[in-house]
Amino acid sequence: MRYKVLTAAFAATMAFDFAGAAAAANLEVIHWWTSKGESAAVSQFAKAFDNDGHGDKWVDSAIALGETARSTVMQRVLGGDPPGAAQFNPGRQYEELISGGKLLDLTDVATAGKWDEVIRPKAIGSACLVNGHWWCVPVNIHSNYWAWYSKPVFAKTGVPEPKNMADFIAAAPKIKEAGFIPFAIGGDGNGWQIQLLFQDMVTEALGVAKRDEMYTKKSAEIAGGPEMKGVFTQLRALKQFTDNGYANRNWNDTTNLLITGKAGLQVMGDWARGEFAAAGMTGVKDFGCMIGLNEDKPVVSTDGDIIVFFKQGNADVEAAQKRLAVLLISPEVQVAFNNAKGSMPVRGDVDMSTADPCMQKALKAVEDPAKIVTATNRFITENTNQQLNELVAQFFADDSMTADDATAKFATIIGNSD
Amino acid sequence: MQKSWRQRFHLPAVIGTIPMILVAVGVFVIGIGFSVLWSFTSSKLFPTYDFVGLAQYRRLWADNRWLVSVNNIWFFGLMSITCNMVFGYLLAVFMDQRIRQEDLFRSIFLYPFAMSLIVTGLVWQWVLDPNLGLQETMRNLGWSSFSFAPLVDANTAIYALVVAGIWQGSGVTMAILLAGLRGVDEEIWKAARVDGIPTWRTHVSIVAPMMKGAFATAFVLQSVGVVRVYDLVIAMTGGGPGIATSMPAVYVIQLITVRQNVGQGMAAATMMLLPVLIVLALAGLVLWRRNRVQEAGV
Numbered sequence: 001m002r003y004k005v006l007t008a009a010f011a012a013t014m015a016f017d018f019a020g021a022a023a024a025a026n027l028e029v030i031h032w033w034t035s036k037g038e039s040a041a042v043s044q045f046a047k048a049f050d051n052d053g054h055g056d057k058w059v060d061s062a063i064a065l066g067e068t069a070r071s072t073v074m075q076r077v078l079g080g081d082p083p084g085a086a087q088f089n090p091g092r093q094y095e096e097l098i099s100g101g102k103l104l105d106l107t108d109v110a111t112a113g114k115w116d117e118v119i120r121p122k123a124i125g126s127a128c129l130v131n132g133h134w135w136c137v138p139v140n141i142h143s144n145y146w147a148w149y150s151k152p153v154f155a156k157t158g159v160p161e162p163k164n165m166a167d168f169i170a171a172a173p174k175i176k177e178a179g180f181i182p183f184a185i186g187g188d189g190n191g192w193q194i195q196l197l198f199q200d201m202v203t204e205a206l207g208v209a210k211r212d213e214m215y216t217k218k219s220a221e222i223a224g225g226p227e228m229k230g231v232f233t234q235l236r237a238l239k240q241f242t243d244n245g246y247a248n249r250n251w252n253d254t255t256n257l258l259i260t261g262k263a264g265l266q267v268m269g270d271w272a273r274g275e276f277a278a279a280g281m282t283g284v285k286d287f288g289c290m291i292g293l294n295e296d297k298p299v300v301s302t303d304g305d306i307i308v309f310f311k312q313g314n315a316d317v318e319a320a321q322k323r324l325a326v327l328l329i330s331p332e333v334q335v336a337f338n339n340a341k342g343s344m345p346v347r348g349d350v351d352m353s354t355a356d357p358c359m360q361k362a363l364k365a366v367e368d369p370a371k372i373v374t375a376t377n378r379f380i381t382e383n384t385n386q387q388l389n390e391l392v393a394q395f396f397a398d399d400s401m402t403a404d405d406a407t408a409k410f411a412t413i414i415g416n417s418d
Numbered sequence: 419m420q421k422s423w424r425q426r427f428h429l430p431a432v433i434g435t436i437p438m439i440l441v442a443v444g445v446f447v448i449g450i451g452f453s454v455l456w457s458f459t460s461s462k463l464f465p466t467y468d469f470v471g472l473a474q475y476r477r478l479w480a481d482n483r484w485l486v487s488v489n490n491i492w493f494f495g496l497m498s499i500t501c502n503m504v505f506g507y508l509l510a511v512f513m514d515q516r517i518r519q520e521d522l523f524r525s526i527f528l529y530p531f532a533m534s535l536i537v538t539g540l541v542w543q544w545v546l547d548p549n550l551g552l553q554e555t556m557r558n559l560g561w562s563s564f565s566f567a568p569l570v571d572a573n574t575a576i577y578a579l580v581v582a583g584i585w586q587g588s589g590v591t592m593a594i595l596l597a598g599l600r601g602v603d604e605e606i607w608k609a610a611r612v613d614g615i616p617t618w619r620t621h622v623s624i625v626a627p628m629m630k631g632a633f634a635t636a637f638v639l640q641s642v643g644v645v646r647v648y649d650l651v652i653a654m655t656g657g658g659p660g661i662a663t664s665m666p667a668v669y670v671i672q673l674i675t676v677r678q679n680v681g682q683g684m685a686a687a688t689m690m691l692l693p694v695l696i697v698l699a700l701a702g703l704v705l706w707r708r709n710r711v712q713e714a715g716v
Contacts, residue, residue, distance in 0.1 A: 071675035074463060096463040096678065187658055190676070245549040247570035247659045383462075383677045390483050390661050397572040397660030409482065 024055030025320035027084030029307075030076075032069040034062050035252035037274025041341035048333045049324055056320050059084075065189045065250070070382075077102055082310035084321060090127030090138065090306050091377025097308065103135045104309040109322045110134035113329065120348040121366065123302045123374060136306040137325045139334075140343035142269045143300040143362055145200050145373060147290040148276070149265040150258045153180050154288075157264075164294040165201070165234065168265055172241040175264045182241035184263035186249030190386060191393025193251055197238075197267040198392045199376050201231045204293045208373055215379035220415030224407055232395060232403035232410075239396055247397075258287065267293065269303065273342030273358060282356060289358040291365065298365045301373040304343060384417040450691065457684035465680055474685040484686060487664040490576060494665070495644040498583035502640055503633070505584065506591025511621065513592065514599050524596075527589035535586065539653025542582050543569065546654075572662035575655050579663055582650060587643060591636045598632025599625065645690065666690050 027049070033042040039062070046058035061083060063069035070093060073086045082102065088094045097103050106128075110116070119125040119138060128136040147165070154161050154171075157178040162168040172182035186193050203211045205227045214222040222228075243263075246254075255275045257263035266272065276287050283289060292299040307328060309321040327333055334345040344362060355363060365371040377385065391413060395406045452465075460470045478484050509527060513520060530538060545551040548567035556564035568574040602625050610620040626633075648667040651657060657664040657672070664672075666686060673683030 067676045074678065075675060078464070100464055187660075188656065190656070190672075191658070191660065243548075244567050244570045245547065248543065248547070248656060381678070383679045386672070386677045387481075393658065394482070394572075394660035394662070397658065397662060 023316060023319070024057070025084075025317045026057045026059050027317070027320055027324060028059040028061050029085045029087075030061040030063060030069055030073050030083045031087035031305075032063055032066045033087070034064045035271075035275055035278075037252075037276075037278040037340060037342060038271065040278055041274060041337050044333060044336040044340060045328065048327050048330075048336075052323055052327060054320070054323060056323065058324075066192070067189050067386075077310065082312075084312070084317065085307050085309045085324065087305050087307055088136070089375070089377050090124065090302070090304060091375055092379075092381050093377065094136070094308055095130075095381075098130055098135050102310055104311050104318060104321055106134040106137065106309065106322065106325050107132075109326050113326060115329065118329075118347040118349060120346070121302065121369075121372060123372065124304065124346050127378070128306055136308040137328045138304060138306045138346045139328050140304045140338050140341060141300075141302060141346055141366075142271055142304040142343045144196055144269040144303050144375070145203065145292045145299050145301050146270050146272070146358075147200075147265055147267045147293055148255070148258060148272050149288050149290070150261055150263065151286060151288050152261050153258075153264045156180075161288050162265070162290060164290070164296065165204070165238075169234070169237055169241075172264070176241060180261075181243045181257060181263040182265065183238050184254045184257045184266040185238075185242055185246050186251055186254040187247045187393060187397070188250045190389045191396065192389055193254070193268070194396045195385075195389045195392045196269065198231065198235060198388075200267055200293050201234060202228070203299065203373055204297065205231050208299060208370065212374060214414065215376070218414055218417055220411040223414035224411030228410060229403050229407045232406045235392075235396065236399070236403065239399070270342045270358070270362070273356075274340060275342075277340070277342060283358045284356065289361070291358075291361045292371075298361060299371045299373050300362050300365045301375055303375040303377070304346075380417055384413065387413050453684045453687050453691075456680060457688045459681050461680040461684070463678040463680065470681075474681045475689075478682055478685045478689065481682075483661045483664055484666075484669055486661050487666045487669045490663060491644065491647070491665050493576060494580055494583065494647065495641070497580045498587060499637070499640045499644060501580070501584045502587040502591045503636065505588040506636065507595050507626075509588060509592040510595035510599055513596050524593065527592055529589070530586045531590040535649040536653045538586065539582065539650050542578070543654045546578060569655055570659055572659045575659060575663045579650060579654060582654060583644075583647070586650070587640060591640065594636045594639070595629065595632050598629035601632075602628055645694065 029045075031042060033039060042060070042062070046060060049056055049058040063072055066089070069086075070088065073083065076082050077097065094103070115134060116125060116129070124138045124141055128134050128138055147162075147168075149162065149168075151161070153175065157171075157175050157180065159171040159174050160167075162171060168183075175182040185197065206214065206222070210222060210227075213219060251268055251272070252275055254263075254266055255268065255272045258266055259276060259279045259281065273283070273289075276283070281287055307325070309325060312318055312321070329346065331347065331350050334347060335350050338345045344359070344366070380388070388410075391406065391409050395401050456465050457474055458469050458471060459466055460468045460473070513523060517523070546567065546569045548554065548570060553564060553566050556566075568578040606624060606628075607620065610624060615624075646667050647665050648671065651663055651665050651668050655663045657668050667690070670683050670686045670690070673679050673686060677683075
C-alpha cells in the first residue's frame with residue numbers, strides 16, 4: 001500500500017516535471033541596451049518574462065553597439081543558429097529577414113491583442129505590419145530630435161540657455177573660454193552619433209515635407225541644394241567646439257560629460273534621458289532639452305526599437321516566443337520599461353502622469369501629425385545608412401573636405417540609393 | 419630524361435598530404451570560387467545567383483571608402499615592411515654581438531608578436547587616448563600644454579597604426595634574420611677581416627646577399643600580415659576617425675556583416691586576391707623556368 005502511494009507520488013512528480021519542461025523555454029535575446037539607463041530598462045523585460053508563470057527564462061545577450069549586435073544576429077541567422085529574439089530599429093534593417101522567411105509570424109497574438117488599435121501613432125505599427133502580417137513587436141518610441149544641455153554649465157558661463165542651434169553656436173565661444181567643452185559628441189561605430197546630429201540638422205533646415213520628398217524620391221536635386229550646403233557648413237562650425245577625445249567615444253560616455261558638468265550640449269535621442277535619470281538627475285533643474293534642435297519648430301521622430309522573433313521549428317519554443325511578444329506590449333511592462341528608458345510607450349492607453357517637462361514637450365508634439373518625422377531608417381537600407389555614416393564622419397574628421405564637396409557626395413549617395 | 423610517375427609521387431608522401439590537400443581544395447579553392455562567383459551577383463544579406471556582370475565592381479571603385487582603404491594599405495604596407503626589415507636587421511646584428519642575456523632580449527623583442535593584436539591594439543588605443551593616456555598623464559604631471567593625440571586626428575592616425583605595426587612586426591623579423599645570420603659561416607667573417615674589409619661593408623655586400631632565403635621568408639610573412647591587416651585597425655581606431663584608417667580587409671567585413679551587401683563585399687575581396695594571384699603567378703613562372711633550365715642541364 002505504502003509502496004503504491006510512493007509510486008503514484010513519484011509518477012505525479014515526473015509527470016509534472018515533464019509538463020513543466022515541455023512548456024517552458026529559455027529564450028536568448030540579442031540587444032544592444034548596454035548603458036546604465038538601458039540595462040535598467042531591459043531588466044524590466046527580463047523580470048516580467050522570468051515571472052510569467054510558465055517557467056520561461058530570459059537569456060540575456062547584450063552586445064555593445066547597434067551595428068555590432070545587428071551583424072551578430074545576421075551571422076547567426078545565416079549560420080542556421082538564430083537567437084530566440086533580437087532587437088532592431090524600425091525600418092529596413094530586417095526587410096530581408098521577412099522576405100527570406102526567417103521570422104516568426106505574430107499575426108495571431110497581434111489580432112488577439114488588437115495591436116492595430118492600441119499602438120499609436122500608426123507609423124510605429126506599420127514598421128511591423130508588412131503585407132498584412134505582424135513580424136515584430138514595437139516596444140518604444142524614441143525621438144532622435146533632441147539636444148540636451150547642462151543647466152549648471154550655462155549658469156556658470158553666464159550665457160542664456162539656447163532655444164536653437166544658431167543660439168548655441170553664438171554662445172559656444174564663451175563656454176569654451178570658461179573652460180568647458182561646448183559641444184559633446186562621440187565618433188564610435190562608424191560615426192552614427194554624428195549622422196544622428198546631421199539628420200536632425202537636415203530636417204531642421206529642409207522642413208519635414210521637403211526632407212521626406214528628398215528621401216522618398218531619392219532627389220539628388222534637393223540633396224545637392226543650398227540648404228544642404230548650409231547644414232554641412234554648420235556641422236563644420238560645431239566641430240570646432242568639440243574636444244579631441246571624441247574619436248572613439250560612445251554615446252553614454254558623451255552624455256556622462258554633461259552629467260559630470262564637463263560639457264555644455266549634446267545632440268542625442270531621448271535615450272540620453274534614461275542616462276540622466278539613472279544618474280539621479282531631473283529635467284527640471286539639472287538638464288535642459290531643446291526639442292527638434294529648435295524650440296520654435298518642435299518635431300518628434302518615430303524611431304525606437306522593435307523586437308523580432310526567429311522561427312525555431314519547435315512548437316514549445318514558439319509558444320514561449322509568443323508569450324514574450326504579448327508581454328512586451330502589455331501596459332504594465334510598457335510603463336516600467338519606458339520610464340527607465342526615457343522613451344514613450346507605443347500604446348496611448350497607459351498612464352503618463354509621471355512624465356517630466358521634456359517628455360511633456362514630446363507628448364504635445366506627437367499629437368500633431370505635421371510634427372511627426374518618419375525615421376530615416378524607414379527610407380534607406382542599412383547599406384545607404386552606412387554610406388551616409390561614412391560621409392558625415394569623414395567630413396567631421398577631415399577639415400580639408402569642403403562643404404561643397406560633401407554636398408555633392410551626399411547628392412550622389414541619395415541619388416544612387418535603393 | 420623524363421622521370422617516372424613513381425619517382426615523382428612517393429606514395430607515403432601523397433597519403434601524408436591528403437588532409438592538407440582536402441583543406442586547401444575545400445576551404446581555399448571552393449571558398450574563393452564562391453567569393454568570385456558572388457561578386458558578379460546582386461547578393462545583399464543572403465547570397466543569390468542574380469548575375470549583374472561588373473556592376474558591383476563599378477560601385478566598388480566609385481566608393482570613397484574603398485579608395486581610401488586602397489591608399490591606406492599601400493602606405494601602411496610600404497612603411498611597415500620597410501621599417502620592419504631595417505629595424506629587424508639592425509636588431510639581429512645587435513643580437514649577434516654575443517651579448518649577455520641574449521635569450522631574455524630575444525623574448526622581449528618577440529613578445530609583441532606572441533600577443534593578440536586585439537589586446538595590444540586596445541592598449542595602444544588607451545595609451546594614445548587624449549583623455550586617459552599619455553597626454554593626460556603629462557598634463558597631470560604639470561606640463562599643461564603637452565599635446566600628443568595622433569589617433570584622433572584624421573591626418574596622423576595612419577602613422578600611429580604604422581608605429582604599432584612596426585612594434586609588432588620587427589621582433590619576428592629579427593628572429594628570422596638572426597637565424598639567417600647565424601647560418602653564415604664564421605670562416606667568411608674571418609676571411610673578410612683578413613682582407614681588411616670594414617664590418618659594415620661585409621654586412622652589405624657579402625652577408626646580406628647570402629641571407630636571401632631569410633630575407634624572402636621575412637618579407638613574405640610581412641606582406642601576408644599587411645594584406646590581411648584587420649584586428650590592429652579594429653582595436654585601435656575602428657577605421658576612424660571618419661574613414662581615415664579604413665583598410666581593404668576592414669572594408670570587406672564591414673560590407674558583408676554590417677552593410678548587408680555581400681555582392682560588393684565579395685567584389686572587394688576579389689580585388690584583394692588579384693595582386694596576390696599576380697605575385698604567385700610571377701613566382702611560379704620564375705620557378706618553372708629555373709626547373710626547365712636545370713632539367714635541360716641534366
